[in-house]
Structures are given as structure tokens and as C-alpha cells.
């Protein structure tokens with residue numbers, strides 16, 4: 406054994422043989438949890454798996470400072486700033502829930518802003534607009550209209566940002582150092598809209614004329630637009646801006662997934678192994694949207710033209726996720742542009758070469774959208790028929806077809822009183838096939854979508870377990886096949902635990918995680934009763 410290996414396996418505190426490593430950086434070894442805890446004060450400053458770099462095209466971005474393993478947590482961070490989205494109806498400024506009427510809300514006894522209940526008046530989140538209403542506005546706020554959207558709520562997140570300047574200079578400095586894209590925002594009029602509807606309104610409403618210029622407030626609006634994350638922990642979702650997380654670059658095929666903890670921290674986790682020196686990326690947009698839709702969204706909201714691996718490949722890893730079906734008789738090929746970045750005006754069939762314009766392709770896409778988006782949730786038969794009907798307009802993996810298949814895969818078994826037990830054999834097999842198809846597609850196309858992948862594995866485990874249950878009831882059942890199916894179902898539950906490990910308990914995926922833990926325990930008891938040796942027991 407070389408000296409390096411000896412060093413690596415010794416506890417950093419007592420130099421006794423180490424049995425575990427820091428799960429984040431994997432560079433520090435310890436003999437026990439106690440010594441790991443004891444060393445954290447020193448280690449936390451070194452335990453960072455990324456470095457900040459900068460170039461002309463991306464601005465600042467993060468690269469891996471060591472090899473990062475799939476599943477590792479790269480970053481967990483509290484927000485610098487949180488508040489309602491730019492456009493919303495009245496929400497509780499303590500806990501972010503939607504307020505629907507005067508009767509179902511209470512005014513804050515100090516400042517008058519409506520809240521869901523009195524304890525929310527003391528939520529530290531509410532302090533900025535509350536304190537400044539008393540100190541600067543010198544009058545209570547009165548909200549009488551509970552219609553959506555209510556323009557005064559567009560002022561809240563910017564006020565909370567400005568409050569940092571006075572109350573928390575370190576956070577203010579971090580926030581003001583983030584990208585605002587003011588020049589680009591001037592060109593598309595967002596700057597002017599925010600100047601009028603936020604900066605000017607805020608200075609008047611809160612009497613901030615002598616403290617903050619319009620330019621300073623509009624720059625803050627830009628920072629919130631470019632760096633804000635929608636946090637789905639409340640309905641409606643609220644917006645948070647983080648510091649280091651704001652430096653992560655975008656890719657439509659990112660190598661990291663993003664989730665939020667119950668307390669609103671952002672958690673970034675490696676979706677694949679990331680070699681040292683590689684760029685670390687998340688998705689700023691919805692990976693289940695077509696290439697034109699994702700690119701358009703990024704250009705309009707983040708001011709860059711995405712040139713990631715997925716955007717430069719019109720077939721999107723051979724999935725044809727954004728393509729339409731060739732209208733030529735009996736061709737059945739897929740029609741796509743040569744490239745979505747430059748030559749996207751003319752589409753051509755990959756099989757027969759027939760051409761169509763981007764406008765014609767968009768027409769087909771909107772027909773498919775109309776057909777699929779109007780379907781009633783829970784109606785398995787109409788989903789199945791509609792999916793069959795759109796087959797001659799778009800391919801099997803066309804984006805909206807994939808969304809409908811995702812809904813259908815979850816719906817089967819949910820819309821019947823006795824769950825999967827009531828579903829006929831063919832429909833059960835359809836559920837299983839849909840899950841397998843979508844899981845395989847997700848490997849190549851939305852590998853960082855942990856929530857979707859966890860849910861798909863959960864649905865697949867349920868379908869396979871139900872097949873096994875039916876096998877027991879059949880006289881001709883084969884013990885080996887049954888054992889294999891039970892083990893397979895347990896294996897899928899392990900995958901659910903991997904993907905949904907960090908999902909917050911308030912989201913359905915957090916609840917699915919708990920259910921998967923219970924189902925796995927039950928399955929492991931069954932393995933014991935049946936004398937099956939599972940790889941994990």
C-alpha cells in the first residue's frame with residue numbers, strides 16, 4: 406500500500422483507521438461520526454467541489470474542482486432574498502399562501518398588509534415591508550381587492566432587496582454583484598415597464614425618493630428576473646435569489662438537478678458523474694418543452710441563445726422530441742430543420758426530403774397541443790384514443806405526446822377506487838410499458854429531472870408488484886418468475902429513494918419518497934418470508 410492510500414484511510418482527527426468519508430467532497434476521512442462533526446468547523450471551508458471561472462460568452466460559471474460522483478450534493482444554500490413573483494394576486498407575506506378575500510385574511514396589526522393569520526406578522530420574511538410601512542410610509546397599507554394579479558405585490562420582492570442595503574450589507578453586496586442585463590432589458594421594454602410599474606411606484610408608495618434612484622431599483626428588478634428561482638413550496642410558488650447558485654450556467658441537458666428543502670434552501674445535486682474541470686450546469690427552462698420553445702424562453706427571459714448539446718442536435722439524441730410527422734402519403738418520416746439555431750425556417754423530412762416551413766410545422770404542433778391539452782385528467786380511455794389519433798401528426802416521443810404519456814402512466818390505477826387491483830391486464834401492461842419507455846427516454850433527454858424519474862420508477866414498481874400479485878393468484882404460477890418480479894419491484898423502489906431523497910415533504914414527490922420507504926420495508930419482509938435473498942438485505 407502506497408503512502409497516499411495510508412493517508413487517505415486515516416481519520417483526520419485522531420489518525421486511527423477511517424471508516425467513512427465526507428459525503429460532499431469525499432476527500433476527508435473519519436473514524437467516526439463524532440470526529441467528523443468535531444472536524445466540520447475546519448473542514449467546511451475546504452469542502453467545496455466547485456470553482457468560479459469567467460469567460461466572455463458565459464460571464465461567471467462554475468466548474469468541478471474535483472471528480473464529482475452522480476448523486477453527490479454540490480451546493481445547498483439559503484436564499485439572499487425571497488418574495489412573491491412579479492405578477493400575483495394578494496398572498497400572505499409571511500408564508501406565501503394565496504389570500505382570496507378580506508374575510509379569509511387578517512391585516513398585520515403593525516402595517517396593515519393582509520396575512521393568512523396573526524402569527525405570520527412575526528415571520529422575519531415580512532419585516533422589510535412592515536418596518537418601512539411604519540418608518541417611511543408612515544401609514545398602514547390597505548388592500549381591498551383580492552383579484553389576480555394585484556399590482557402592489559410586484560413591489561414586495563424589490564423592497565426586500567432594498568432593505569438589505571440598510572440591514573444586511575454583506576447580502577446586499579452579494580445580491581448587487583449578480584447579473585442584471587440592464588442593457589438588453591432596455592431594448593425589449595422590460596426596463597421601461599419596471600421603471601414605471603415598480604421603481605416609480607415603489608418610490609412614491611414607500612416614500613423612498615431620497616434613498617433609492619429609479620435606476621437602482623430597476624437594476625434590482627433585472628437581478629431578480631435573471632437570477633430568480635421559482636420555489637414551488639407554496640401555491641402560488643414564490644421567488645428566491647441565491648448567491649452561488651446564481652452563477653450556475655444553463656444547459657438543456659444539464660449535469661445537475663435542482664430541488665428545494667422544506668426550509669427553502671436550494672439543493673444542487675450531480676445527475677451524472679462530473680469529471681474535474683467540467684462545467685457544472687442546471688436547466689433554467691423546462692426540459693420537457695420542444696427546442697424552439699426552450700430557446701425562445703431563454704432568449705426572452707435570460708437574454709442568450711442556447712447552444713448546448715441538445716439544442717445543436719435537431720434530433721435531440723435521436724428522440725425526435727421536437728419533430729413533426731411528414732405529411733407525404735405513406736412516408737411516416739419525421740420532419741425537422743437542419744439546425745434549430747441557424748437554419749430553422751425550413752424543415753425537411755429525414756426520410757423523403759419533403760420540405761415545409763417552420764410556420765407549417767408550428768401549425769401541426771398547435772393542433773396536437775389543442776388535442777392533448779383539452780383532455781380530462783383521469784379519463785384513461787380518452788387519453789389512449791387521443792394519443793393514437795395524433796400518431797400521424799407527430800412522432801412517439803414528440804414533447805407533448807411525452808407529457809400526455811407521463812400523465813397517463815400515473816393516471817392508470819389512480820382513477821380507480823381499488824387502485825391497480827381493479828385495472829385489467831392490458832391496461833396494467835400499458836402502464837408498465839409507458840413507464841419503461843419514458844424512463845429510457847429520460848436517460849438521454851431529461852436525466853436531471855429527479856422528480857419525474859423518481860415518480861416513473863415508483864409507478865413502474867407498482868405495476869410490476871401488481872403483476873407479481875396476479876401471478877400468485879394464477880394456478881400456473883412459477884416461483885422463479887414471481888421471485889424475479891418481486892426483486893425487480895424492490896430494485897425500482899431503491900431507484901425511487903435515490904431520485905427523491907432530497908424532495909421536500911410538502912411536495913407530492915416527498916410523500917412518494919415516504920411511501921417508497923414503507924413499500925420497500927414491506928417487500929423486504931416478504932423476501933424474508935419467502936426465503937428470497939435480496940441484494941440489499
Ligand SMILES: C[S@@+](CC[C@H](N)C(=O)[O-])C[C@H]1O[C@@H](n2cnc3c(N)ncnc32)[C@H](O)[C@@H]1O
Pocket residue numbers: 462463464465466583584586631632651652653654655656707708709710711712
Ligand atoms: C443566472 S446568470 C448566471 C451567472 C452569470 N454568468 C454571471 O456572470 O453572473 C444567467 C446569465 O448567464 C449567462 N448564461 C448562463 N448560461 C448560459 C449559456 N448556456 N450560454 C450563454 N450564456 C449563458 C446569460 O447571460 C444569462 O442571462
